[in-house]
Amino acid sequence: MDQNQLKQQAAEEAVKFIKDSMFIGLGTGSTVFYLVEALGRRVKNEHLQITGVATSSRTAKQASALGIKMIDLNDAPELDLTIDGADEVDRNFQGIKGGGAAHLLEKIVALNSKRNIWIVDESKLVTNLGAFPxxxxxxxxxxxxxxxxxxxxxxxxxxxxxxxxxxxxxxxxxxxxxxxxxxxxxxxxxxxxxxxxTGIVEHGLFLDIVNQVVVGRENGVEVLDAGRG
Known part of the structure; x- marks a missing residue:
C-alpha cells in the first residue's frame, strides 16, 4: 500500500468512534480529508446527527458540502471527540503537529475536547520527536x-x-x-x-493530549491506547 492508502485505512477505522448526536472536532490535513469523506458517508447512509467544529476553512467547506452541520467553537459545548492527524508521534504518545500551519487552531480545539484521537500512517511513529521540524x-x-x-x-x-x-x-x-x-x-x-x-502565539508540541492513535499499517489498522483515560 502507498502512504495515502494507509492514511485512508486509519481514517476509516477512526470514523467508527463517532456516535450519533456527538459534537466533533475535525482537524486539518491529508489524513483528515479521508476521515471527513468517511464521516459524510455515515451521515448520509445512517442519518447521523453530527455537529462539527473545524480547525481550518478547508475542512469546514468539505464537511459542509457532505451534509455535516458545522458551527463555530464559540457556539459549541465541550466537544465529545476531536480527530486529527499528526506529523510525529513518539513512544510516549507525545506529538508534533503543524505541518499545515494550523496548529494554533488545532490545539485550541483539542484542548476543548473530552477525548482526542490522532490518525496516522505508520511512518509518523518515531522513538523521539524532532526529525519533523x-x-x-x-x-x-x-x-x-x-x-x-x-x-x-x-x-x-x-x-x-x-x-x-x-x-x-x-x-x-x-x-x-x-x-x-x-x-x-x-x-x-x-x-x-x-x-x-513573548511573540510566539503557539508551538506545535502537543503533549499529554491524545487518548488513542489509529495507525494505518501495511498489515492492517492498529489502535494504540495512550493510557490517558
Whole structure:
C-alpha cells in the first residue's frame, strides 16, 4: 500500500468512534480529508446527527458540502471527540503537529475536547520527536528579534515560505518559524521554554493530549491506547 492508502485505512477505522448526536472536532490535513469523506458517508447512509467544529476553512467547506452541520467553537459545548492527524508521534504518545500551519487552531480545539484521537500512517511513529521540524506561529511585530533569540538558543529556526517564496501567513495572518532540531530530548522542557517567549502565539508540541492513535499499517489498522483515560 502507498502512504495515502494507509492514511485512508486509519481514517476509516477512526470514523467508527463517532456516535450519533456527538459534537466533533475535525482537524486539518491529508489524513483528515479521508476521515471527513468517511464521516459524510455515515451521515448520509445512517442519518447521523453530527455537529462539527473545524480547525481550518478547508475542512469546514468539505464537511459542509457532505451534509455535516458545522458551527463555530464559540457556539459549541465541550466537544465529545476531536480527530486529527499528526506529523510525529513518539513512544510516549507525545506529538508534533503543524505541518499545515494550523496548529494554533488545532490545539485550541483539542484542548476543548473530552477525548482526542490522532490518525496516522505508520511512518509518523518515531522513538523521539524532532526529525519533523517543530512549527511556531509567531506574530510579525518584532519577529526578527525573536528569530535571533531562537537562533542564539541553538534551535535552528527557519521562516516557512509559501509557494511564491514569501513568508507564509497563517489563518490569523501570523508567520510560521520552523525549528529544525533533529531530536527533542525533553519535549516538556522545550514546550515550557517556548511558552514563555513573548511573540510566539503557539508551538506545535502537543503533549499529554491524545487518548488513542489509529495507525494505518501495511498489515492492517492498529489502535494504540495512550493510557490517558
Amino acid at each position: 517543530l512549527p511556531l506561529e509567531v506574530i510579525p511585530f518584532g519577529v526578527e528579534r525573536l528569530y535571533k533569540r531562537l537562533a542564539a538558543k541553538g534551535l535552528n529556526p527557519k521562516f516557512r515560505l509559501d509557494e511564491n517564496g514569501q513568508r507564509l501567513r497563517t489563518h490569523n495572518k501570523n508567520f510560521v518559524i520552523d525549528l529544525h532540531l533533529k531530536q527533542i530530548d525533553d519535549p516538556h522542557a522545550l514546550a515550557d521554554w517556548l511558552d514563555h517567549q
